[in-house]
Amino acid sequence: MKTIRNKIIFLFAVIWIMISLVWLLMIYSNQKTIENYNEILHRYLLIKEVSQLSQDSINALNHYFINAAADSKNEYLVLSGKLKESQEKLIGLRNQNNIISLMNYDNMIKSQLESMELAASFFQKRNDTKASFLFNEAAKTSTYISETTLLLINGELETYVNLYKKIIQQSKDSVLLSFLTLASTSFTILLIFFKFSNEITRPIVTLTAAAREISRGNFEQSITIRTNDEINFLASTFNQMRINLKKLIAEMQIKAKVERELQEHKLLLKESELKTLQSQINPHFLFNTLNTLAKKAYLENAKETSNLIISVADLLRYNLKSMDNSTTIKNEIKGLEDYLTIQKARFEERVQYTIDVDEECLSVKLPSLTLQPFVENALIHAIEPFPEGGDIAIRIRNQGIQNIIEIEDNGPGIPHDTIQSIIKGEPQKEYKGQSTGIGIHNVIRRLRLFYGIDDIIEIESIVNQGTRIILRLPEQKGD
């Protein structure tokens, strides 16, 4: 894995290598130039030294001739020895241009040395004439040597003119080279920095942006970073965290929804139970009274009245008993018939009703007191206000996966906005059932909770022609 640390090490290694290379290059080049200079200087110095020694030795010999002292002789011997040494070094100075003049030079020194030696030996033998003649020879040769020295140095200058020019050019090139190295190092380092910093910061920026998105509650954006370092690891971990968080929150939301629905269900049940409790005092009293009344009416031969009272009692019992239970369509229809029997007694011929139920639907389960509130509603709005009365038709049939319950009347219809509010489940004060105390919104809500779907009711209404309420109840699985 290319870690950030490795990248930094690489970067610094590159810079270090470049700088060292440049440094070595400059040192090498300088060293070469200095070597050249040294060599040239060395040549000059050697030539100069030889010339100087030639003169010094002849002076020393002269001194010796005048003094005839051992010191002077020694000095002369030392100097001539040195001259011999230097003369031997001269061969190293040979080049194409000066080989002849150097040989001449070499021979002149030899001549001088020989002349001086002979002069010294003649001087010791007290042969002054010969000694002085040879001394003069040596002295002349010495002047020739110094003249030739000038020639040699001149020749050196001529020989090395090109070299000097090259060296000067070289030093100019060196300066240019150093600037070039500076420039190219700068470019390389800048390039590396540019790429490197991008490589490091871009994932961080992406990561930061992603973190910000998550902190805002947006878990949808996936994080993609294509590097090969710690940031990539960080990003993938972060991504995992994001997915986990998203899942957890979704679960939490589902739980909360379920809980809320449960709560609501409970509340609705509580409402019904309260209603039940409120009327719990009278039921026993009422049942007993109604039974007594029925028996009394039967004994008094008023059979119709007796039946009516029994219907009322049954309805009341059904209503009270089955608030929180589901029931079958068969039971529901029984309760509805009781209710309609009572209402028939009330409205007589003004109300006409038909109940049409498929045999197979009878055992279908549904929440109790589902139909009654709709029928009651139809009676209140479609029959009661009109002296001529109206028709109510209840049809229950099976249609594949769902059972369809239709409650139809031929009343004045329901205004459109009212239908909308009913479907939305808003409570309508005026529709509160008289017999059950349960509003339509309660029924719809219970149906929705019971079946777990929203699309359960449909209301078709045409003004002055009638209303049809259609309940689509899905087939319940299992029992």
Added chain:
Amino acid sequence: MHYLAEKIIHRYQRQKNGEGRVIKKKRIIIVFLYLGGFITLFMLAIFTFKVVLVHPKVPIYSEPNDTDIYRIVFISGDSGSPFWNKVKEGAQKVANKNKVAIEFKETFQADIFGYLKNIDMAISSRVDGIIVQGKEHPEFIQIVNKALQKGIPVITVFTDAPDSLRKTYVGPNHYQEGIILGEHIATQMGDGGKIGIVYGDTQIGYLSLRKQGVENALASNSNIQILDVSNHTAGSQNGLEETTELLNNYPECRVFLGLTEEATSGIVQAVKGRGRLQDYLIYTFDQNPEISELINTGVVSAALMQNPEEIGAQSTTHMLRWLEGIEVPLEPNYYTSVHLLEKR
């Protein structure tokens, strides 16, 4: 940290806002950096090559066998003259063909001291051979003898120093020169007449030889009268003065002979002052560009010319033969060819 993060986010947002522009800018920078980097690297390589690898070196001689070449010094006393340049050319050609390093040393004609010093230096340098223009000067003879003592052979060229111990003389036979030119003049002056001979220099050996040759050639025709400046005082003469004197003494003299090129230019100058050049016949020895011009224009009727390249080549060759022991001893004289150049 927080501040930094904010900054980065800020930048990120800014990038998002002006995304296209910023990316384009970035690309330009990166391309620029790449381009700059490559160009500088390329130039860097070239300069590194130039500076580090092609380093100038102090040239050092590395041919070990070249110590056994012969060193010959060629000393002439006439610096920059075209005649001697030709001689040198000839010598150099021979030297180049053989293993000979020839060194030319020059002084001006009058500088006898520098001339002798050059020879002495050559002796001190223990050269293998000395080729020198001979001088009839006692110190010259002494120094040639000194060279011989030290075992250095000396060959004289162009002019001889017969009294010295030189190995040989290479150059024209001056007496023969005089004969040739004299015979030519004799045919030109068939009817006889006066001829003025001008030295233009002190009366040194080879000029006398030339004059002798001319006189001998002209002696056959008794009608020809030879004139010259009788009272020679050495060193004070030049061509112009001599000619003027001759013309003063013998105004009817219409023929002049210059023994040297200096004499000839003096004759031409003097005659120009007296009358028309066409009326005079002028003859000369030696050659230089001035004389060539005079021949071309017809002022000089004929010139006796040497072969300087032959002198240079022959002298070097004989020196080499002597050094290598092929030709020991050398003959006393090796004469080189001469020829007569007439005006057209």
